[in-house]
Amino acid sequence: MTYYWAIDSSTLAFGEGCTDDPDFRATQKPLVFDSDGHLIYRLAPDGLTAPMLACTSSDPATCRAANNGIVFDVEGPELKWFEQQRTPAGFGGCVLLSSWSWLLT
Numbered sequence: 435m436t437y438y439w440a441i442d443s444s445t446l447a448f449g450e451g452c453t454d455d456p457d458f459r460a461t462q463k464p465l466v467f468d469s470d471g472h473l474i475y476r477l478a479p480d481g482l483t484a485p486m487l488a489c490t491s492s493d494p495a496t497c498r499a500a501n502n503g504i505v506f507d508v509e510g511p512e513l514k515w516f517e518q519q520r521t522p523a524g525f526g527g528c529v530l531l532s533s534w535s536w537l538l539t
Contacts, residue, residue, distance in 0.1 A: 436487065436494040439473040439538065449533070473538065475506060475513070484508050506538070513538040 444464040474497060475484040486504040489497040506513035515536040520529050 436474065436476045436497060437484075438492065439475075441473055477508065482508055484513060504536075506536075511539065 446462060446464040448459065448462075474487040474489050476487055476494075476497065477484050484506045486500040486502060486506070487497040488500045504515055506515050513536070515534075517534050519532045521532070522528075523530050
């Protein structure tokens with residue numbers, strides 16, 4: 435089954451481990467969606483996951499897996515996605531840890 439969710443808002447929250455530098459926080463913004471934006475996904479047969487889709491119309495036959503590779507975990511009425519990336523900072527052996535999470539209700 436393919437689902438089309440109308441997106442009506444997006445928020446951004448900082449975790450405890452994130453920098454308090456105001457210059458950094460000022461550059462971070464919530465995801466922006468068009469006024470008619472939709473999130474489209476297809477529930478897997480086991481009902482536990484749902485890959486994000488890209489569609490050219492409202493006809494599910496035009497949908498393909500989205501290029502971003504996002505696959506949500508389905509927990510009741512919520513979709514959850516989490517990813518971490520570690521990038522060498524280039525000095526002193528430091529590593530930048532970036533984390534992203536989405537919770538759709």
